[in-house]
Structure formats: C-alpha cells, structure tokens
Amino acid sequence: MTTLKRIRKYRIELRENDHAPAHIHVVGADVNVSINLHTLTIAGNLPKALKPEVIEYVTNNQAELLALWDKIHPTSR
Numbered sequence: 001m002t003t004l005k006r007i008r009k010y011r012i013e014l015r016e017n018d019h020a021p022a023h024i025h026v027v028g029a030d031v032n033v034s035i036n037l038h039t040l041t042i043a044g045n046l047p048k049a050l051k052p053e054v055i056e057y058v059t060n061n062q063a064e065l066l067a068l069w070d071k072i073h074p075t076s077r
Contacts, residue, residue, distance in 0.1 A: 002015070002016070004024070004065075004068075005057055007050065007054060007057070008050070009028050009029065010026055010027065010031055010050060010054075011026070011028065012025070012026055012054065012057065012058075013025045013026075013027060014065070014068060014072065016072055018073065020073070021036055022036070022037040022065075022066055022069040022070075022073070023036050023037055023043075023069075024037065024058065024065060026046060026050075026054055031044070031045070031047065031050075033046045035054070035055075035058055037062060037065050037066050038066075040058060040059070
C-alpha cells in the first residue's frame with residue numbers, strides 16, 4: 001500500500017492489490033473508508049471534521065490520483 005498523504009492522525013492510501021472502481025482509502029485508528037475517485041462517493045463513516053480536508057485533497061489531486069491508479073492497476077479502473 002502507498003501512503004499518499006497524512007491528515008492529522010489519518011493516512012490516505014492507494015493500495016496496489018485492490019479492485020475497481022478507482023478509489024483511495026482513508027485509514028486511522030477508528031476510520032477505514034474508501035472514496036471513489038470518479039464520483040467522490042464515500043463508503044464508510046468519515047468523521048465530519050475530517051471530510052472537508054480529505055475531499056479538498058482528492059478534488060485538488062483527482063487527475064494525479066487517477067493517473068497513479070491507472071499506473072498501478074492498468075486493467076482496472
């Protein structure tokens with residue numbers, strides 16, 4: 001797994017052995033959610049106070065995140 005960014009005590013990860021659709025994970029002691037890189041749909045319970053920072057990061061880096069997904073998962077988007 002590749003940690004892309006840390007926000008407070010949480011990690012934003014893109015996992016090498018993962019499944020489509022393209023997504024990232026936000027993980028920490030009490031959080032384990034995924035966010036679809038196309039729709040920004042959140043699967044799981046992301047703390048309300050953390051959500052704006054995470055969505056801002058994903059939105060500002062969406063093209064780069066999708067390119068990285070494609071590089072790591074060339075046949076799975």
